[in-house]
Amino acid sequence: MSLTRRIVFGRDPRRTAVRVLVLASLSFIIFKWVLIPIRAEGISMQPTYQSGSLNLVNRLAYKYRKPDRGDIVGIKLAGPHVLYVKRIIGLPGERVSIAQGQVYINGAPLDEPYVRNRRGWDIQEVTLTSREYFVIGDNRGMRAADHDFGRVDVSRILGRVIF
Amino acid sequence: MAVLLVLVMAGLLAWRSRETPDERAIRDRLDTLRAEVNSSTKDGLGTAVRAAQIGSYFTEDAVVELGEGSVPIKGRETLMGMVARLQPRTAAFRMDLDDVTIEIVSGGDTADVLLTASFVRRSISTGEESLDAREYALVMTKAGGSWQIARITAIDTFR
Numbered sequence: 244m245s246l247t248r249r250i251v252f253g254r255d256p257r258r259t260a261v262r263v264l265v266l267a268s269l270s271f272i273i274f275k276w277v278l279i280p281i282r283a284e285g286i287s288m289q290p291t292y293q294s295g296s297l298n299l300v301n302r303l304a305y306k307y308r309k310p311d312r313g314d315i316v317g318i319k320l321a322g323p324h325v326l327y328v329k330r331i332i333g334l335p336g337e338r339v340s341i342a343q344g345q346v347y348i349n350g351a352p353l354d355e356p357y358v359r360n361r362r363g364w365d366i367q368e369v370t371l372t373s374r375e376y377f378v379i380g381d382n383r384g385m386r387a388a389d390h391d392f393g394r395v396d397v398s399r400i401l402g403r404v405i406f
Numbered sequence: 407m408a409v410l411l412v413l414v415m416a417g418l419l420a421w422r423s424r425e426t427p428d429e430r431a432i433r434d435r436l437d438t439l440r441a442e443v444n445s446s447t448k449d450g451l452g453t454a455v456r457a458a459q460i461g462s463y464f465t466e467d468a469v470v471e472l473g474e475g476s477v478p479i480k481g482r483e484t485l486m487g488m489v490a491r492l493q494p495r496t497a498a499f500r501m502d503l504d505d506v507t508i509e510i511v512s513g514g515d516t517a518d519v520l521l522t523a524s525f526v527r528r529s530i531s532t533g534e535e536s537l538d539a540r541e542y543a544l545v546m547t548k549a550g551g552s553w554q555i556a557r558i559t560a561i562d563t564f565r
Contacts, residue, residue, distance in 0.1 A: 268415055271415070284535075284536075284537040285536065285537060318563060319505075320505070320522040320539060320540070320541040320561075320563055321504070321505040321506075321507065321520045321521050321522040321541045321542075322504065322505025322507070322522060323505065324504040324505050324522065325504050325505065325522040325524055325539045327539075327563060375565075378564075391563070391564055392564060393564030393565055394564060394565040395563065395564055395565070399563065
């Protein structure tokens with residue numbers, strides 16, 4: 244066997260083929276059902292994520308635990324191919340409001356070190372149901388009207404953005 | 407081992423891609439609508455012809471509800487008029503339809519469709535693209551062997 248063939252196909256081509264097949268199948272399963280690759284579009288998660296950045300959503304992240312405050316999550320629309328990427332700031336049952344850009348949870352200000360710029364957003368207090376989370380992007384320097392955020396049902400949370 | 411894995415994968419794919427002829431017809435219909443919208447003014451067709459072509463995907467009494475703050479668009483004629491007016495701007499615009507789920511109801515003549523429509527706009531001056539995605543619920547009806555959109559309702563992801 245020539246050196247090139249040996250480099251490409253290995254010492255035992257049959258075994259190499261099996262390895263490639265197993266690896267391809269595993270990659271297919273993982274990237275289709277477990278770690279969903281996404282490309283961020285838009286500026287609503289700046290500075291944490293830039294528009295065009297590639298990220299992964301872990302669909303199994305909430306199999307054994309509930310979404311938590313500060314988690315960045317993928318929120319599905321009709322399915323898993325187009326997602327909103329937002330940060331959870333309010334948990335089920337909590338009261339959430341925004342006054343002059345400052346987020347309040349149950350009346351207490353929320354420390355958000357990931358927010359760099361703030362505009363004077365004002366959102367009246369809402370009480371989340373037992374199935375709702377309040378999600379928002381990190382870029383509060385944009386106009387509130389241009390920013391998609393609010394309460395989402397837990398069933399819409401596809402997984403946690405891990406990268 | 408590897409053969410078994412391939413067989414399992416093939417079976418899984420076949421199971422996922424099973425569709426009735428009506429479901430396939432609806433999917434094809436939406437695909438051609440998407441292509442029609444995206445080809446917009448690029449193929450040299452007049453705006454009226456293009457609007458009429460897009461209008462043919464809708465029933466005569468079609469209703470489009472875009473959510474809070476928007477007046478529902480009622481009727482194919484109104485819709486065609488809007489499409490004709492919008493066309494000069496659609497050259498820098500692309501529509502994608504993802505996550506289409508179809509459920510045939512009412513004895514096979516009506517279908518409930520759920521999908522995500524993404525609208526990618528390209529700035530003519532900077533070339534920068536911006537994406538706006540939204541979930542829509544469609545009611546489609548079959549008349550004369552062809553599926554048409556009777557109602558489009560925008561669904562708010564955030565409350």
